[in-house]
Amino acid sequence: MQTHLSDSSKRLARGDEAQSILRSCVHCGFCTATCPTYQLLGDELDGPRGRIYLIKQVLEGAPVTASTLLHLDRCLSCRSCESTCPSGVKYHDLLDIGRAVVDAQVPRPLGQRLLRQGLRAVLPRPALVKALCRVGEVLRPLLPAPLERKLPAPASIAGIRPPPRHARRILLLEGCVQAALSPNTNAATARVLDRLGISVEPAPAAGCCGALDYHLDAQQQGLRRARRNIDAWWPAVEAGAEAIVQTASGCGAFVRDYGHLLQHDPHYAAKAARVSALSRDLVEVLRAESVEPLAVCAEQRVAFHCPCTLQHALKLGGQVEALLLRLGFSLAPVADGHLCCGSAGTYSLTQPALSRRLRADRLQALESGAAQLIATANIGCQAHLGAAARLPVRHWIEIVDAALDQPPERK
Known part of the structure; x- marks a missing residue:
């Protein structure tokens, strides 16, 4: 798309990067099909294409409003849109740039400021x-x-x-x-x-x-x-x-x-x-190692929730499932495995209503395949799903460790 960044945006440390990302987007709309918040809300501004347009307006000098902040805040940063995008738009980088500009111009309500400052003060310690x-x-x-x-x-x-x-x-x-x-x-x-x-x-x-x-x-x-x-x-x-x-x-x-x-x-x-x-x-x-020395005795049927960061950011979708199958585990089918559980870092605390709706959908898919437990690869997903799941939720490496053929002194 064409861009006309304002002089102040051009002076940003990442201004050139933002312009390059914006110009790579052709507004095809494929990303909306896999965006969790667009699927829930049906609002163009709550999908990647709409948010890209909002950021473009901001960087071109348009007034920044509380509505702009709201729609950017609702983004999970799940990066599912990046996996779908045929043009390779680096949406998460543009979102980071846009959020920094908007945060600097739109004051948050006191409750939001206190919540965010509290999370930053506690969770990293x-x-x-x-x-x-x-x-x-x-x-x-x-x-x-x-x-x-x-x-x-x-x-x-x-x-x-x-x-x-x-x-x-x-x-x-x-x-x-x-x-x-x-x-x-x-x-x-x-x-x-x-x-x-x-x-x-x-x-x-x-x-x-x-x-x-x-x-x-x-x-x-x-x-x-x-x-x-x-x-x-x-x-x-x-x-x-x-x-x-x-x-x-x-x-x-x-x-x-x-x-x-x-x-x-x-x-x-x-x-x-x-x-x-x-x-x-x-x-x-x-996955690069010979797993025979592990001597796993895998008896449980597992439903694996692939975190967004694993499949969309690290591009490792399907790798844990393949490893668990190599080790002898039985995997339950999970529909719509590309979708977010609603944890998304602190999203479950900053956007609780949307987060709970996403979690309910994910748990329905995870619990419908006669699994005995749910495995995942990210502590945020583990805690978020575990707070509402009927099945135990564990990191997959814990499940592997528990299934090891233990030496006598550890039994």
């Missing part, structure tokens, strides 16, 4: 989230069922990562919310990788990947977290760590983008590109 979970455990009998089901199961706290002892070493991003809500995920990862001769090397100084801040009106804070993680990982990268692995696909999608987001930073551009190149989702590591 694992120790604080764990402390709140401990309080929640004490109050568990008094909590409403949806909130109670978000707490980690007491048994999930067991499991200690084995010490590094193999020649092959990987770094593991332990995450922030996941460390509190699903602490067994990383422990299970370490046990499975240990069976395959790969040691997990901790990086205690690494913290939140930065995605939460970046997508909650604090892009510069998100990038500062990215730089801190790069600094934390860099000694091990120089020492020969073969990969930086994420067990939460939401974190993985953002780490994979470090190189792009920091490409103009003279101090971090090269390092960020190297970190992004080393970034791996856990399934990428396991």
Whole structure:
């Protein structure tokens, strides 16, 4: 499409990038067919094509209104539209640029500001989230069922990562919310990788990947977290760590983008590109290995929910399912597997009504195939689905770990 960006937009750090993305869009509308919010609301401005047009208007100098902010806020950033787009429009990059401009011009209501600031203050701090979970455990009998089901199961706290002892070493991003809500995920990862001769090397100084801040009106804070993680990982990268692995696909999608987001930073551009190149989702590591040493005894029928970040951002749709089949699991059919569950980072808290509608649709598809449990690959999806599902919801690596042929001392 033709663009006529305003002088102020041309001066933006990513102004040229925005113009290039806008011009790559031909407004064909294929994206609307796979947009979850367009399917729910039927409003052109709540689909990718409409949001692209809104951002175009903003960057061309049109007045920015609360309505503009609302329609951009309703976007899940699921990137399903990118998987559908025949022109390769980098919608998520344009959305990030547009949101930053709109956020700077439209003041949010006090309630929204407090919610977003509260989420940014709490969720990236694992120790604080764990402390709140401990309080929640004490109050568990008094909590409403949806909130109670978000707490980690007491048994999930067991499991200690084995010490590094193999020649092959990987770094593991332990995450922030996941460390509190699903602490067994990383422990299970370490046990499975240990069976395959790969040691997990901790990086205690690494913290939140930065995605939460970046997508909650604090892009510069998100990038500062990215730089801190790069600094934390860099000694091990120089020492020969073969990969930086994420067990939460939401974190993985953002780490994979470090190189792009920091490409103009003279101090971090090269390092960020190297970190992004080393970034791996856990399934990428396991699919390249011979899984025979795992000796899995797979007896459960699993419905797999593929997170949007795994299939649309990382382009790894179908990979976990293929691995589970290799390991002998039986998979239940899941209709419309490309659709979002409504978690989308903090979307379930900032847009709860839409999020619940999306979750209800996803659970209907996941629970209709006679599965015994639901597996996923992202802590946000796991917690969101688990709060309403009739079936247990686990990270897929926990299911694999539980099915291992355990040695006598671990039985």
